[in-house]
Amino acid sequence: MKMEKFQTRREFLKSTGKLVAGVAVASALNPVMDVLAEKNESVAAPAYPWTYSKLDPSAAQERGYRGYYEKGGCARGVADAIIGQLADNVGYPFNQIPIDMYAIGATGYGIGSLCGSLAGAVNAIGLVCGPEDAAKIRDELFAWYRKAELPIYQPKLESIQTVAKSVNCDESVTTYMKAAGIDTMKDERRKERCAGVTGDVAKKTVELLNAHFNL
DSSP: OOHHHHHHHHHHHHHHHHHHHHHHHHHHHHHHHHHHHHHHHOOOOOOSSSSOOOHHHHHHHHHHHIIIIIIHHHHHHHHIIIIIIHHTTTTGGGOOOOOOOGGGGGGGGIIIIIIHHHHHHHHHHHHHSOOOHHHHHHHHHHHHHHOOOOOOOOSOOOOEEEEESSSSSHHHHHHHHHHTOOTTTTOOHOOOOOOHHHHHHHHHHHHHHHHHHHO
């Protein structure tokens, strides 16, 4: 009976010691937690539109081309070329945007509608320009896309250039494929064409933004 009482008391003391240690640790962490809480409370969302910083059009073109393959698709490629580059150069708040969210814009949002490269571009424009200015730049970009002979950027394979006369993925790609005699989307020439167009749209968008902000 005495042994049982002793063990119970010892267990009680051990558990009490753990409790005291736990309280001590919690007390030590409280200041840190308080600071974090204060920071969370004091960090407000950045004012809209976000502040744009000058980008290199040629760097955006090359990054957009690479992004088509490395990020996956034209929408992510352009978004990374602009928003991703701003995240690298400026940091917050651009580094809070996951580029993978633009995956949904690939192949004209899956139905051959708006070209994904333009989708990535207008989203980037909308981040750094108010609605009225963004609409003007969008319209200028779309007008250019309809008339441009694309792809301009051809670092790997020399390709024919075609004029889409449309901002839709289906019409843009189909026009090129018919002219190039391509009958499958898996053709390497088709992929290279879309990668090049991704770079071209990224470059044009950066040129328009730089001009808009007089940079």
